[in-house]
Amino acid sequence: MRIRTSIISIGLILLALFIAAIYLIGKKISDVGNDMNNANAREACRYRAESVAYEFKKTEELQRLAREFFWKSESYREQDLFSLLKTMQQLDPKLSRTWFFRGTNDSLRLLERNSSELRKMKLSGIELKYMYTLLDSHTDHHFSGTYHEDGKTYWTTIEAIEPTATRRILFGFDISLTDLHSYFAEVTGKVSxxxxxxxxxGILLSHPDENLLGTSPFQKEELDSIKEVLKSQSELEIMVHSNFLSSQVLRIYYPLLVGSEKWVIAVNVPQYGNREILDEFHRYTAMIALITVVIFAILLLFAQHKWRKEYRLRRSLEQESMELHLQQLKNQINPHFLFNSLNSLSVLIGSDSTLAREFVLKLSKVYRYLLETRNESLSTVKEEIEFTRQYYFLQKIRFGDQLDLSIDVRPDCLEAKVPSISLQMLVENAIKHNQVTLQNPLHIKIYDRDEYLIVENNYQPRAESSEESMGVGFERIQAIYDFYSGEKFVCNCENGCYVCRLPLLKNRL
Known part of the structure; x- marks a missing residue:
């Protein structure tokens, strides 16, 4: 009895020590977690601020390049100006409008985003007078400000250029502040x-609440913080209550210089209830410790048996996956394709150097993709389609009008997965085993139907073609489907066409 009592006492003491140890360790973990959370929050703030600052620096750099263009151009042809404005919008997606005004009439020429032509915008008397005031300044000037149009708020930055008395021009970049927050959310990614x-x-230029744009909804303490940052040009960290989130946030202000304007970026990170989580953790510590001691021995026996079983299964799966990857790697690099590509390139170098450069770029993307997917058995439909487009471009140089490829795949299928390199291999097989001539051009279609991605081509087999030469690649594709889903990859002739059906793997992996 005494021995049993001693064992129980020792057990209770050990249990008490175990619970105390878990409590102390949990407290230490929570303290470290709080420190890490604050450090991560500061890093997230800096990342968001630097991303926003970079976007405006990019706009400034594009404006500088445009200014150099106007200075160096001997004449301002409208087609050249259109090309310049279009290029600026392509390089800077946040630009809503680009425009220029030459003072020859009462209109400016405006290029809206996603528009393919310049639009003539008639100016009011006040606007026209302001434009001529800028043109008549007899020196280069930079102007910026905000304006409202059609329910949206825009920030505009204007350059007045006068290389000679006969060559005067105003050009401007307009950014929709209403859409700016959504754009920054896409650029910086999903962060809390x-x-x-x-x-x-103190006027808001960008904010997730569009109703606040163009207003100054700040309390005196917040305005004082903004003024301090503008004066010191250094960051400032405070804890405030966010009316937008209705909760406490860590707010860090960062100075931002855009041209001659001084702005402030404020990044806000919510402070969630870490204290409540910590208290909950401590309340359940003793219970977890007790349950752990009671069932540990039983679980250990079951776990050991399960671990051994899972280990054997994992080793088997790893072996099979390795063999699939090895087979994939063997089928990735086709010397015959490389030989034909280099022959095509040698012809292009002598006839069309611009196309030759693009050819080299596409060829490099093809082999880069092969290298990037050498350890992957599956790729998304989007990745496979993009890779197949690059491969088709290279083959199009060789075959010209003898070869045609059309792709029509719904957007909701693009994130589904298929075996890596499968689309390219099916296109390559179609070219390899069919006649490809001007009299009998090869038409290849890639489209989705039901739960399949379909590759179809008109069936006009070469005399020397054989199904055995296609077997290895098809077996590799079927082996991957057998491993992941057990579905069947099917190829057959239908109504004069050769049709291959690749099952789409959606939410099954």
């Missing part, structure tokens, strides 16, 4: 914070 931008007058 929000950003707003304020100018020197």
């Amino acid at each position: 914070s929000y950003v707003f931008i304020v100018n020197e007058r």
Whole structure:
């Protein structure tokens, strides 16, 4: 009895020590977690601020390049100006409008985003007078400000250029502040914070709440913080209550210089209830410890048996996966394709150097993709289609009008997966085993139907073609389907066409 009592006492003491140890360790973990959370929050703030600053620096750099263009151009042809404005929008997706005004009439020429032509915009008397005031300044000037149109708020930056008395021009970049927050959210990715931008007058230029744009909804303490950052040009960290989130946030202000304007970027990171989580953790510590001691021995026996079984299964799966990857790697690099590509390139170098450069770029993308997927058995439909487009471009140089490829796949299928390199291999097989001539061009279609991605071509087999030469690649594709889903990859002739059906793997992996 005494021995049993001693064992029980020792067990209780060990259990108490175990619970105390878990409590102390949990407290230490929570403290470290809080420190890491704050450090991560600061890093997230800096990342968001630097991303926003970079976007405006990019706009400034494009404006500088445009200014150099106007200075160096001997004449301002409208087609050249259109090309310049279009290029600026392509390089800077946040630009809503680009425009120029030459003072020859009462209109400016405006290029809207996603538009393919310049639009003539008639100016009011006040607007026209302002434009001529800028043109008549007899020196280069930079102007910026905000304006409202059609329910949206825009920030505009204007350059007045006068290389000679006969060559005067105003050009401007307009950014929709209403859409700016959504754009920054796409650029910086999905993070648990929000950003707003304020100018020197405390007016909001960007904010997730569009109703606040162009207003100054700040309390005196917040305005004082903004003024301090503008004056010191250094960051400032405070804890405030966010009316937008209705919760406490860590807010860090960063100075931002855009041209001659001084702005402030404010990044806000919510402070969630870490204290409640910590208290909950401590309340269940003793219970977890007790349950752990009671069932540990039983679980150990079952776990050991399960671990051994899973280990054997995992080793078997790894072996099979390795063999699939090896087979994939063997089928990735086709010397015959490389030989034909280099022959095509040698012809292009002598006849069309611009196309030759593009050819080399496409060829490099093809082999880069092969290298990037050498350890992957599956790729998304989007990745496979893009790779197949690059491969088709190279073959199009060789075959010209003898070869045609059309792709029509719904957007909701693009994230589904198929075996890596499968689309390219099916296109390559179609070219290899069919006649490809001007009299009998090869038409290849890639489209989706039901739960399949379909590759179809008109069936006009070469005399020397044989199904055995296609077997290895088809077996590799079927082996991958057998491994992941057990579905069947099917190829057959239908109504004069050769049709291959690749099952789409959606939410099954």
